[in-house]
Amino acid sequence: xxxPYKDLLGTRELSKEEILLILHTxxxxxxxxxxxxxxxPTLRGKTIITAFYEPSTRTRVSFEIAAKRLSxxxxxxxxxxSSAVKGETLKDTGKNLESxxxxxxxxRHSMPGAPHILxxxxxxxxxxxxxxxxxxPTQALLDLFTIxxxxxxxxxxxxxxxxxxAHSRVARSNIFAMKKFDMDVTxxxxxxxxxxxxxxxxxxxxxxxxxxxxxxxxxxxLRIQKERGGVSVIPSVKEYAMLYSLKEEHLQKANNGxxxxxxxxxxxxxxxxxxxxxxxxxxxxDQVENGVAVRMAILFLLLGGES
Amino acid sequence: xxxPYKDLLGTRELSKEEILLILHTxxxxxxxxxxxxxxxPTLRGKTIITAFYEPSTRTRVSFEIAAKRLSxxxxxxxxxxSSAVKGETLKDTGKNLESxxxxxxxxRHSMPGAPHILxxxxxxxxxxxxxxxxxxPTQALLDLFTIxxxxxxxxxxxxxxxxxxAHSRVARSNIFAMKKFDMDVTxxxxxxxxxxxxxxxxxxxxxxxxxxxxxxxxxxxLRIQKERGGVSVIPSVKEYAMLYSLKEEHLQKANNGxxxxxxxxxxxxxxxxxxxxxxxxxxxxDQVENGVAVRMAILFLLLGGES
Amino acid sequence: xxxPYKDLLGTRELSKEEILLILHTxxxxxxxxxxxxxxxPTLRGKTIITAFYEPSTRTRVSFEIAAKRLSxxxxxxxxxxSSAVKGETLKDTGKNLESxxxxxxxxRHSMPGAPHILxxxxxxxxxxxxxxxxxxPTQALLDLFTIxxxxxxxxxxxxxxxxxxAHSRVARSNIFAMKKFDMDVTxxxxxxxxxxxxxxxxxxxxxxxxxxxxxxxxxxxLRIQKERGGVSVIPSVKEYAMLYSLKEEHLQKANNGxxxxxxxxxxxxxxxxxxxxxxxxxxxxDQVENGVAVRMAILFLLLGGES
Numbered sequence: 001x002x003x004p005y006k007d008l009l010g011t012r013e014l015s016k017e018e019i020l021l022i023l024h025t026x027x028x029x030x031x032x033x034x035x036x037x038x039x040x041p042t043l044r045g046k047t048i049i050t051a052f053y054e055p056s057t058r059t060r061v062s063f064e065i066a067a068k069r070l071s072x073x074x075x076x077x078x079x080x081x082s083s084a085v086k087g088e089t090l091k092d093t094g095k096n097l098e099s100x101x102x103x104x105x106x107x108r109h110s111m112p113g114a115p116h117i118l119x120x121x122x123x124x125x126x127x128x129x130x131x132x133x134x135x136x137p138t139q140a141l142l143d144l145f146t147i148x149x150x151x152x153x154x155x156x157x158x159x160x161x162x163x164x165x166a167h168s169r170v171a172r173s174n175i176f177a178m179k180k181f182d183m184d185v186t187x188x189x190x191x192x193x194x195x196x197x198x199x200x201x202x203x204x205x206x207x208x209x210x211x212x213x214x215x216x217x218x219x220x221x222l223r224i225q226k227e228r229g230g231v232s233v234i235p236s237v238k239e240y241a242m243l244y245s246l247k248e249e250h251l252q253k254a255n256n257g258x259x260x261x262x263x264x265x266x267x268x269x270x271x272x273x274x275x276x277x278x279x280x281x282x283x284x285x286d287q288v289e290n291g292v293a294v295r296m297a298i299l300f301l302l303l304g305g306e307s
Numbered sequence: 308x309x310x311p312y313k314d315l316l317g318t319r320e321l322s323k324e325e326i327l328l329i330l331h332t333x334x335x336x337x338x339x340x341x342x343x344x345x346x347x348p349t350l351r352g353k354t355i356i357t358a359f360y361e362p363s364t365r366t367r368v369s370f371e372i373a374a375k376r377l378s379x380x381x382x383x384x385x386x387x388x389s390s391a392v393k394g395e396t397l398k399d400t401g402k403n404l405e406s407x408x409x410x411x412x413x414x415r416h417s418m419p420g421a422p423h424i425l426x427x428x429x430x431x432x433x434x435x436x437x438x439x440x441x442x443x444p445t446q447a448l449l450d451l452f453t454i455x456x457x458x459x460x461x462x463x464x465x466x467x468x469x470x471x472x473a474h475s476r477v478a479r480s481n482i483f484a485m486k487k488f489d490m491d492v493t494x495x496x497x498x499x500x501x502x503x504x505x506x507x508x509x510x511x512x513x514x515x516x517x518x519x520x521x522x523x524x525x526x527x528x529l530r531i532q533k534e535r536g537g538v539s540v541i542p543s544v545k546e547y548a549m550l551y552s553l554k555e556e557h558l559q560k561a562n563n564g565x566x567x568x569x570x571x572x573x574x575x576x577x578x579x580x581x582x583x584x585x586x587x588x589x590x591x592x593d594q595v596e597n598g599v600a601v602r603m604a605i606l607f608l609l610l611g612g613e614s
Numbered sequence: 615x616x617x618p619y620k621d622l623l624g625t626r627e628l629s630k631e632e633i634l635l636i637l638h639t640x641x642x643x644x645x646x647x648x649x650x651x652x653x654x655p656t657l658r659g660k661t662i663i664t665a666f667y668e669p670s671t672r673t674r675v676s677f678e679i680a681a682k683r684l685s686x687x688x689x690x691x692x693x694x695x696s697s698a699v700k701g702e703t704l705k706d707t708g709k710n711l712e713s714x715x716x717x718x719x720x721x722r723h724s725m726p727g728a729p730h731i732l733x734x735x736x737x738x739x740x741x742x743x744x745x746x747x748x749x750x751p752t753q754a755l756l757d758l759f760t761i762x763x764x765x766x767x768x769x770x771x772x773x774x775x776x777x778x779x780a781h782s783r784v785a786r787s788n789i790f791a792m793k794k795f796d797m798d799v800t801x802x803x804x805x806x807x808x809x810x811x812x813x814x815x816x817x818x819x820x821x822x823x824x825x826x827x828x829x830x831x832x833x834x835x836l837r838i839q840k841e842r843g844g845v846s847v848i849p850s851v852k853e854y855a856m857l858y859s860l861k862e863e864h865l866q867k868a869n870n871g872x873x874x875x876x877x878x879x880x881x882x883x884x885x886x887x888x889x890x891x892x893x894x895x896x897x898x899x900d901q902v903e904n905g906v907a908v909r910m911a912i913l914f915l916l917l918g919g920e921s
Binding site (some may be wrong): 034035036039057062064069088223226265266267291292 | 658659660662663689701702703707708709710711712713714715716865
């Protein structure tokens with residue numbers, strides 16, 4: 001089976017089969033990063049541009065490592081050194097990059113829809129590396145990969161997503177993806193962090209942490225998105241931590257074998273306690289490791305690879 | 308034929324034959340970027356340092372892609388993270404870099420003559436990636452490559468260069484190069500953007516856009532160099548746009564088959580209209596594509612390659 | 615002989631034999647950078663992350679070139695674009711990076727002990743690329759390599775280290791290393807730049823430059839560490855230069871064949887005169903060249919290579 005699209009812009013428009021294609025492909029790539037020689041020639045002679053117009057370590061590094069382990073060449077552009085300062089439009093920047101014949105452009109941008117503008121304007125494959133509070137599909141796909149790896153499957157699992165849902169592209173991309181697998185998703189946070197569109201997505205809303213966690217197989221904690229105004233909608237970070245920080249005692253409410261996820265970076269003591277972050281149920285670092293495999297799979301599939 | 312110099316610092320000192328050597332060599336490199344596997348082993352084991360002390364996307368990325376497609380290793384230095392902040396002189400920075408045995412150093416610097424200082428001090432090959440308002444030879448060479456590709460030749464063509472000539476290294480490098488081919492060059496812009504040295508270079512000056520475009524084969528539009536004070540020499544950007552923005556109606560004055568060029572980044576609605584930038588005469592994106600080929604040729608020739 | 619540790623954090627804890635192992639290994643790597651094709655496949659498929667949270671050109675570039683010439687993949691993280699801005703702890707950043715399975719992480723950080731925190735927390739090999747005013751072991755090792763190369767050995771040599779000792783990690787790492795070879799080390803500078811711990815390290819202190827230089831085989835000049843408060847402890851830079859700038863006339867006091875070192879970047883006219891910096895006794899650029907070889911050796915040894 002091969003990938004039917006030019007781009008990867010979001011999870012909303014993906015089918016269950018397309019998501020499974022990525023997860024399945026990622027499985028075979030995961031062990032490459034555990035080898036002594038972590039490199040295969042699959043994408044030799046391909047050019048991957050990462051254009052990150054918002055600060056990022058994890059995602060950019062993950063994409064670069066994924067590309068390099070497939071032997072692709074990578075070129076990195078960041079916001080502060082870009083020609084954005086010279087008044088060029090995003091579309092023109094994209095058209096210019098495309099003229100240098102990259103195979104894939106990974107873009108992170110504070111403006112929702114930025115990757116979609118590029119995807120429409122360009123023949124190159126575009127990967128959405130996070131666009132404002134809109135989507136972050138590769139994060140959701142690595143999350144699903146991790147859940148499937150740990151729980152043996154996805155269908156019908158019960159998930160709580162806790163925190164700053166309103167400002168979180170990670171939550172949105174996960175919700176879109178999880179609903180394809182009939183997962184039972186409950187979002188939890190203070191009312192000002194719960195966006196109105198959740199009900200339309202078939203998501204439960206619960207304002208009390210204890211109740212939200214009851215009978216869950218997966219708990220996904222989110223940080224407050226300070227850079228997108230998250231702090232301004234709560235009375236205080238201290239109060240937030242008191243009400244919504246995940247502590248060990250909470251885990252008794254959840255199902256046996258519950259897994260704790262976090263897309264990082266974590267703010268310890270605010271949304272998650274040390275005991276939980278470093279505890280036996282945490283799969284937070286598995287998420288990061290799986291991110292490389294999932295991004296290798298996505299690069300591979302977008303460039304015409306078949307699973 | 309091989310390249311007779313250690314460096315590429317400007318077009319002023321190049322002969323017609325030397326320019327043609329680069330253009331001819333670039334032709335054979337252009338198709339590499341259109342291959343499925345865009346990589347040849349030509350410069351394997353060579354080290355190219357790009358040291359950009361002014362913001363740049365296009366030129367830096369173009370050089371990096373050019374180097375990587377020839378299998379060279381690239382190391383990127385940018386102004387903000389450099390040891391320039393620690394009070395080191397440019398010459399010492401260069402000497403230090405050279406001690407690590409790079410093969411080529413590409414430098415962009417706000418100070419005119421910075422690449423020449425390095426070229427004199429170092430045994431490494433230096434490429435001028437733009438020095439203040441002085442020269443930007445690789446831009447001029449890719450422009451000539453594009454003109455030659457589109458018009459079938461260079462000799463005797465009629466060219467208008469419109470905009471902030473006084474602050475433009477692109478204009479200078481193009482004028483030097485074009486005059487070697489007896490091209491008829493007319494510069495156009497408000498009087499405060501027309502530098503006094505143009506007449507010595509055998510360039511015509513015309514303050515009215517309509518007149519400047521008459522009977523031209525090539526029109527090259529420039530943006531206002533805000534970062535070098537371009538805005539301070541005109542009454543307002545709006546008035547500038549009214550007088551010097553290239554619109555579709557202007558093209559009737561030009562010759563049949565006129566081509567429209569712009570070194571980028573474009574400020575749409577200021578120096579160029581959407582209809583022209585995206586219209587059938589625009590070769591702006593060809594310029595960018597050809598930039599990679601021309602820079603591959605320059606790296607190849609500077610490192611001893613023969614055409 | 616192979617390297618007995620996971621990391622390279624400082625010279626303090628190294629034995630004479632371990633230092634010699636690195637120097638000996640570096641010898642065989644030095645000529646690679648002088649070849650026409652400067653690349654060997656030794657570390658193909660390895661991933662080296664350079665995480666520099668303080669400005670650096672020289673050291674980061676040196677590590678990247680060292681890694682690339684051994685065919686390793688390099689990923690570069692710098693302070694300003696990192697997720698440090700999102701409130702993540704250093705240990706979590708490290709754990710996250712490690713989950714992407716790098717082989718080596720090189721870290722420079724303003725906080726003394728930062729590399730040690732990572733080394734304890736992670737299974738990856740950590741190299742200290744400079745931690746506050748604490749240690750900079752690869753600089754000391756390349757200094758020793760250079761001294762040994764020029765003087766034919768290390769044992770018992772007489773060294774003067776002049777300048778801002780109190781704020782200098784270079785001085786500390788050198789002192790630790792030099793004392794393993796029973797070198798006679800004299801530190802010289804204004805009293806406010808001489809830290810109290812020197813006597814415990816068996817180092818002589820001398821406040822007058824003339825006296826400090828007498829009968830020395832090696833003179834190492836340091837710059838004032840402005841970014842760590844060096845300027846605030848002296849009356850004026852001008853007075854400092856008058857008392858502690860190394861000039862040609864000073865060299866008569868030193869031994870025949872004295873060598874002049876400086877870790878760079880130099881502030882000419884402050885701690886060193888042009889005549890000395892560029893004179894026949896200066897080995898400052900040798901230090902830089904040897905830095906690549908020493909870092910190649912360190913990467914090679916940390917990744918299991920045997921000398």
